[in-house]
Amino acid sequence: TSLGAVRLFARLNDELEVALPLNTLLTHPTVAAMADRIASPEATEQERASLIVPLQPGGSQVPLFAVHGGGGEILYYRALADRLGPDQPMYGIEPVGLDRTSPPLETVPGMAQRYLADLRAVQPSGPYRLVGFCFGGNVALEMAAQLEDEGEIVDVVVVIDSGLPLEASRAPTTLARARAVVETRGILGAGRAAVDRLRNRSQYYWDGSFGGDDGRDRLKYHAIAQACRRAFRDWEPRRVAAPIVLLR
Secondary structure (H helix, E strand, C coil): CHHHHHHHHHHHHHHHCCCCCCCHHHHCCCHHHHHHHHCCHHHHHHHHCCCEEEEECCCCCCCEEEECCCCCCCCCHHHHHHHHCCCCCEEEECCCCCCCCCCCCCCHHHHHHHHHHHHHHHCCCCCEEEEEECHHHHHHHHHHHHHHHCCCCEEEEEEECCCCCCCHHHCCCHHHHHHHHHHHHHHHHHHHHHHHHHHHHHHHHHHHHHCHHHHHHHHHHHHHHHHHHHHHHHCCCCCCCCCEEEEC
């Protein structure tokens, strides 16, 4: 998981005094490769400059770009890249803020614009193929809209378990969200949702106050998740000409 990777790199930083971006785990996935990477610190700034992480850069097909979910995760896409095979190039897109220094982006159009700038350094022209899990599906749709605004062709947008902009999470106040949850899930479903939310929120803040580095890392991901939640609430989706594949 990304949190486990953060713990690993925090320990590398403490014991070897080398600060590495999280995506090093994907680009250097063995002990030997990681040792070689640690011996070449000059590559760090180049890696930090882009949010694009090569999951499977080889192959002859049109590249597939996968947008992070609402918690900032991209490591789970590695399994998808493996299943798609060696002829399908695939890249993950990380959120701004994983470096612990930059604040997360706060709007879906802002995220899409930044991600497209980095994406086009890898693939300057279309056709483009995009995939997004959870919140990332919404960003992928906005990226498709912005690409089409510029006259580019988007072959497909794959949306995996993404929320609709009509859902309760877009309600402006806690009371309005609670009312919407009761209306859509019933009293029992709303109770379960409240318990889950309280448990998750308490875990983040408890770890952040008493859990040392692990807790601070949880709070960092919590900050990204909160930024994504606010961005989703304020986002107004636009129509795209590209075909959309919905996976549930």
